[in-house]
């Protein structure tokens with residue numbers, strides 16, 4: 203089965219087969235970044251536009267590197283210096299980018315659902331690079347790719363996602379992706395940061411970090427999204443670190459080979475200690491490397507599907 207979708211908006215909308223297809227395609231693209239000349243011609247003559255309404259380092263650069271390694275032309279729009287500042291709507295901005303004959307818009311936006319809305323309004327492809335609290339599909343895909351690379355499979359794995367679940371699009375995309383591929387997901391956080399009804403996704407919840415870590419094959423640690431909180435839900439930072447922070451002492455009681463992940467940016471000393479972030483179980487920088495192959499796969503599959511429809 204091939205890829206037929208115009209857009210990538212979230213893992214909620216993908217079948218397990220479509221997720222596997224992205225992972226397998228990423229596998230074959232990983233090698234490109236190890237070549238002397240890190241480029242293939244797959245997207246030559248295509249234009250990708252990075253439209254980011256929120257701060258980002260990793261994701262924006264990763265998409266740019268991925269598109270360039272596929273030989274696409276890449277335009278970066280910084281919304282602080284664009285007509286968005288003059289009150290242009292998202293749809294108008296999108297339609298203008300489409301009128302410039304771009305092929306793919308890669309968008310990060312602070313509103314949940316913004317990517318879905320833009321995708322409906324445009325004929326060109328939209329890739330969601332994170333929308334509000336909703337989804338961040340390529341982050342979850344690169345997390346899953348890294349896990350599979352480290353542990354050989356996803357089915358049956360116990361994966362803990364720890365931290366600010368309430369505000370996290372990374373958590374939501376990971377829940378969809380991991381459960382679709384047959385992993386057991388446990389969300390661990392203070393109760394205030396566990397959204398009501400989140401168990402309906404098939405994930406379990408717990409506020410006992412030591413119990414959760416004991417069973418986990420992998421732990422994905424999330425950043426406290428202070429910028430998304432209205433000042434009420436968050437525990438004191440030091441208190442959080444004491445009760446939920448991933449430290450060497452805590453890991454000493456977990457499985458010896460537990461895989462430690464973090465989407466970045468890390469708040470060292472809040473959700474995780476520096477020793478753990480830089481320690482032997484951490485795959486945080488491998489996640490960043492894998493992000494390129496995963497994003498190359500997404501851009502490639504989407505672009506191929508568009509060509510096939512022409």
Ligand code: NCD
Pocket residue numbers: 260261332338341371372424425427465466467
């Ligand atoms: C995440 C994001 O922006 O959703 N970061 C990322 O894309 N690597 C997580 C975060 O900001 O904490």
